[in-house]
Amino acid sequence: MFDARQVRRDFPILERRVHGDRPLVYLDNAATSQKPRAVIQTLVDYYETTNANIHRGIHELAEEATARYEEARGKVARFIGAREPREIVFVRNTTEAINLVARTWGQAHLRPGDEIVVTEAEHHSNLIPWQLIARQTGAVIRAIPITDEGTLDLEAARRMIGPRTRLVALAHMSNVLGTIHPVAEIGRLAHAAGARLLVDGAQSVPHLPVNVVALDCDFLAFSGHKMCGPTGVGVLYAKSELLESLEPFLGGGGMIREVWIDRATWADIPERFEAGTPNIADVIALGTAVDYLTNLGMENIRAHEEELTRYALDVLGEIADVRLFGPRDVRQRGGVVSFYVGDVHPHDVSTVVDRDGVAIRAGHHCCQPLMRRLGVPATARASFYLYNVPEEIDTLARALQRVKEIFGGVGVG
Ligand code: PMP
DSSP, X not given: OOOHHHHHTTOGGGGOEETTTEEOEEOBTTTOOOOOHHHHHHHHHIIIIIOOOSSSOOXXXXXXXXXXXXXXXXXXXXXXXXXXXXXXXXXXXXXXXXXXXXXXXXXXXXXXXXXXEEETTOOGGGTHHHHHHHHHHOOEEEEEOBOTTSSBOHHHHHHHSSTTEEEEEEESBOTTTOBBOOHHHHHHHHHHTTOEEEEEOTTTTTTSOOOHHHHTOSEEEEEGGGTTSOTTOEEEEEOHHHHHTOOOSSOSXXXXXXXXXXXXXXXXXTGGGOOSSOOHHHHHHHHHHHHHHHHHOHHHHHHHHHHHHHHHHHHHHTSTTEEEOSOSOGGGBOSEEEEEETTBOHHHHHHHHHHTTEEOEEEOTTOHHHHHHHTOSOXXXXXXXXXXXXXXXXXXXXXXXXXXXXXXXXTOO
16 A cells, blocks of 8 residues: 555655754655655665776676666666667756757758647757757747647647657646646657657656556656656666667767777667766666655556645635646646746745745746746746645645735735
């Protein structure tokens, strides 16, 4: 049985008090997750017992470090249902993974007038890399609109994805609206048009069972730090035949086969895309995070978050003057709840609730085009994970009542 109260004990930081003696209510998981003891301990163990550079040294520590690094690759591959570990490239984060695809695949395949289809809800990480490569290649960016309910306009998507489309790049789950986009269906449209599908899994891989074969995505990008792993390690999954066809992203040690002064040949995948000394300790600790999530069961985590989200939508929805964004049906969304309290600026909301120990986020969440679509400069956002419990949502609701008391005159009645 999944028990969030039991899970909480694995996370030392959740015992922390803030602002004097307030228990920490951490509802900023879409920004980054907390780390279980096992992940922290993996980092300590690695540096205390195994630290060495990988893939080169012929000594015991180097061999052990290499084995553990490659073992983590295997764990990540199994976690997302990849066919083989060499389809996993370790990078710094989702942002770097998407830039890697833009600079390698995009550079090779985009021509003037070719279309890159994104959505209005994209994080800047899945927009700016395409803008940069579009400027260089003459490709054009188009965005599938979002409906008033906060879902993808599928009719518009069907009209937009066509013979000029080379790539469809979209978030699996929106980091503002929580909407889970029908990426498999979008992928079928993309593939029927001869285009590739890139899925930004930054918000989905930590929270839902994700299988790259079922989604039939060509690329999947995600970050370790949002899934109980350390900062500084992310993943690019790509189908092996696609990776094999690509030129390197960064050049240097580790990614070559043979080098002359004026030319070189490339290593096999995935090493071809991992130039220089990689983030060995954090990759190994990401492997521990994957074990941790796998042991608890991604279905259980998803079910727990669905319950929390349903509860949050009910409780926050009952507060007069609180405007909620995103779909109301929890099967269509994850545990990210954006809201607005009267006319109070989200930064003020966030500052007031912080005094009660509640950590939420306020701002444009790196989604300025979506903010324009929603007609707001920013939103306040509470986002849940496996260790959150309903009482924490009650604490948030009480804190929002205080916001209303404090800002009584500013459009809240
Ligand atoms: N895409 C989405 C949907 C995200 O939520 C985030 C993180 N907020 C990113 C991309 C970027 O992740 P990172 O900063 O780890 O590269």
